[in-house]
Amino acid sequence: MGDDIGIRRDGQGELTIPGLAAPVDLVIAASYRARTRGLLGRDGVDGAILLTPANSVHTFRMRFTIDVAYLDRRLRVLAVRTMRPGRLGLPRPRARHVLEAEAGEMERWGVRPGVRLGITAAPSRGA
8 A cells, every 4th residue: 555644636735743842833745846946945944844755865055954753654754964055865665755944943743763744734725
């Protein structure tokens, strides 16, 4: 069976992290167009962005350093890296999603290998 997190559309949501009191605001980029745009052209990000499906990222044309967490299909963190602008991340085996945030946030939130994250997508309008 494929990815089992049930996210198939672009939108907003919340990221829950064990041990963190409040959820983190989340942008969900599930379409090819939204994943391609990602954080390009932005000066920062409030919260995080989830690219799904994805197993690698790059930071070409980005304006700031980011933290990147590679997640398996059940949202378990496989690896966390900090990437400066102009870098190419190699594809991660078993990764199905990539979570991006401003540099330093993943450590502050407690996102590290082995942690299982939770995602709640906001209901789509007209649903």
